Amino acid sequence: MTTPTDPSAGLERFLGAQLTTEPIFLMARTASMGSAAANRKLAQLELKVRHYSVLALACGEEQLTQRELSQFLVLDPSQIVAILDDLERRGAVERRTDPRDRRSKIIAPTAAGRELYAQARALVESSTAESLSPLSPAEREQLSRLLKKVAF
Amino acid sequence: MTTPTDPSAGLERFLGAQLTTEPIFLMARTASMGSAAANRKLAQLELKVRHYSVLALACGEEQLTQRELSQFLVLDPSQIVAILDDLERRGAVERRTDPRDRRSKIIAPTAAGRELYAQARALVESSTAESLSPLSPAEREQLSRLLKKVAF
DNA sequence: CGTCAATCGTTGATAATGTCAATGGTTAAG
DNA sequence: CTTAACCATTGACATTATCAACGATTGACG
Numbered sequence: 001m002t003t004p005t006d007p008s009a010g011l012e013r014f015l016g017a018q019l020t021t022e023p024i025f026l027m028a029r030t031a032s033m034g035s036a037a038a039n040r041k042l043a044q045l046e047l048k049v050r051h052y053s054v055l056a057l058a059c060g061e062e063q064l065t066q067r068e069l070s071q072f073l074v075l076d077p078s079q080i081v082a083i084l085d086d087l088e089r090r091g092a093v094e095r096r097t098d099p100r101d102r103r104s105k106i107i108a109p110t111a112a113g114r115e116l117y118a119q120a121r122a123l124v125e126s127s128t129a130e131s132l133s134p135l136s137p138a139e140r141e142q143l144s145r146l147l148k149k150v151a152f
Numbered sequence: 153m154t155t156p157t158d159p160s161a162g163l164e165r166f167l168g169a170q171l172t173t174e175p176i177f178l179m180a181r182t183a184s185m186g187s188a189a190a191n192r193k194l195a196q197l198e199l200k201v202r203h204y205s206v207l208a209l210a211c212g213e214e215q216l217t218q219r220e221l222s223q224f225l226v227l228d229p230s231q232i233v234a235i236l237d238d239l240e241r242r243g244a245v246e247r248r249t250d251p252r253d254r255r256s257k258i259i260a261p262t263a264a265g266r267e268l269y270a271q272a273r274a275l276v277e278s279s280t281a282e283s284l285s286p287l288s289p290a291e292r293e294q295l296s297r298l299l300k301k302v303a304f
Numbered sequence: 305c306g307t308c309a310a311t312c313g314t315t316g317a318t319a320a321t322g323t324c325a326a327t328g329g330t331t332a333a334g
Numbered sequence: 335c336t337t338a339a340c341c342a343t344t345g346a347c348a349t350t351a352t353c354a355a356c357g358a359t360t361g362a363c364g
């Protein structure tokens with residue numbers, strides 16, 4: 001189970017580079033590698049992290065409109081449309097016009113959607129477990145905590 | 153100096169969502185917002201983070217070939233070509249064929265390039281300062297440390 | 305009540321990025 | 335001297351990002 005073209009090969013020489021200090025670079029790199037890894041795993045369900053994220057939110061407690069999805073995921077509303085078209089075509093979610101505001105639509109998961117989410121979630125979990133393997137459990141907690149603080 | 157369309161508006165309702173637990177999502181969101189903010193600042197120098205990153209590495213101690221740049225930045229070699237075309241056209245860097253292996257080229261900064269880097273760096277610093285404002289100095293250190301551990 | 309501005313999802317056009325195969329020049333191994 | 339591998343580059347193509355416009359709906363205000 002070797003990573004195809006491991007990006008961290010013989011780069012030790014440059015670890016002292018000033019860029020390595022910049023959080024923006026570190027975040028870009030980790031996010032890039034992380035989602036790439038997750039995408040590889042999710043491929044067996046014909047999903048991408050984008051779809052997974054939307055599905056996850058749809059399966060949550062709170063009901064989200066597409067507008068809220070776009071804000072939460074930092075994606076253009078038009079992209080949400082595309083993602084939902086995919087998920088709806090697969091019968092994983094439904095669009096229900098919000099009775100309290102008939103302009104917006106609430107995204108609701110189907111039974112199959114919840115099932116799909118469960119499987120996808122397991123894959124993502126294993127993926128992040130691998131990605132964060134250089135960290136101790138305590139450090140992973142720390143990382144999540146700090147990221148969450150920054151993200152909102 | 154207000155952020156155009158602040159993505160963190162009235163999202164408190166969803167902070168309990170399970171997605172918020174997933175590091176992959178948190179990293180994607182922070183990286184997305186972070187680089188967007190940095191790009192806005194760098195725009196006044198007609199730069200993007202991509203260019204900044206390459207320029208930064210070029211200005212570092214170690215000499216990098218394009219191949220090494222592509223690995224370090226997790227970008228396809230062809231994209232490095234495009235970025236270097238931009239930077240070289242601006243007279244910020246030069247491509248020098250590596251005397252020890254005439255296949256590869258070493259990227260070297262010009263005087264103007266170093267000057268440009270200095271300005272860009274200041275902008276990026278201020279951008280990350282804003283992005284990480286919810287964190288204490290100690291926490292920022294922590295975050296960088298953990299990210300670096302994951303990134304390599 | 306009726307206007308009018310604002311908002312939502314959607315579509316479509318266009319730019320920016322990502323991905324991948326193929327090429328000429330170069331190198332290392334045998 | 336041949337062959338396989340590697341590098342930068344190009345070009346084709348897919349994915350994603352960005353933005354303007356539209357019909358439908360809402361809320362505010364006269």
